[in-house]
Amino acid sequence: MKNTFYLLVAALIMLSCQTRDNAATSKRDYSFLTDSLYIDKQLEKYKLPGFSLVVFENYKIVYSNQVGVKSMDSKAKLDVNTAFSTASITKPITALLCHILDEKRLINLDEPIDKYLKRWRLPKSKFTENNSPTWKQFLNHTAGTSQGEFEDHYEGDVIPTIKQSLLGQPPKICST
Known part of the structure; x- marks a missing residue:
């Protein structure tokens, strides 16, 4: 019985570590940054061609969102390479x-x-x-x-x- 208890505790600790590891490596959802701004309406209101937002975490891109076109006289859409x-x-x-x-x-x-x-x-x-x-x-x-x-x-x-x-x-x- 004592060995089963220790095995159960060890299993719980290992699962806990695995859960923490997954939480640390999972990407956060940063879409609220652009969703709440109504970017399309703002671009139209201020007569701007486009908007790009990039979020970095630990020197890596974790979120990127581009809306609109490259210039007012172009129909080429913004993308991650603009x-x-x-x-x-x-x-x-x-x-x-x-x-x-x-x-x-x-x-x-x-x-x-x-x-x-x-x-x-x-x-x-x-x-x-x-x-x-x-x-x-x-x-x-x-x-x-x-x-x-x-x-x-x-x-x-x-x-x-x-x-x-x-x-x-x-x-x-x-x-x-």
Whole structure:
């Protein structure tokens, strides 16, 4: 009887471990993120071509949903392989990372960004000649700096260096 009891306890422990393992590896349902937003209606209301949402967990994609088309003058639907301009996508990611660095006291969002720059300096302009903009000013677009015309780059394109990109310069094409 005692051996049967221990065998039963061992079986329950093994089943418990198996259940926990299955729960840890099963995918969560993230559809509520897009279902509750009525994406189709929002796209129509704001005259936007499409929307894509990707959720990462432990560096892996665990949910992906694309709605709409690639551009207003295209009927090509968005899919998991649709490329987006990184200039727009990186803004919220950069802001989040800056807030994390501020929370860890590695930067101070109220201090001038020039204090943290090592290899490059902000170009002087009438907006920055008397003061150096802070992180917060950059994050809320009140730093007095502007750079338009970010380009999308595709395979085979000549890509500008980081410095060229920061200065808004086109890439130099090397002759061969």
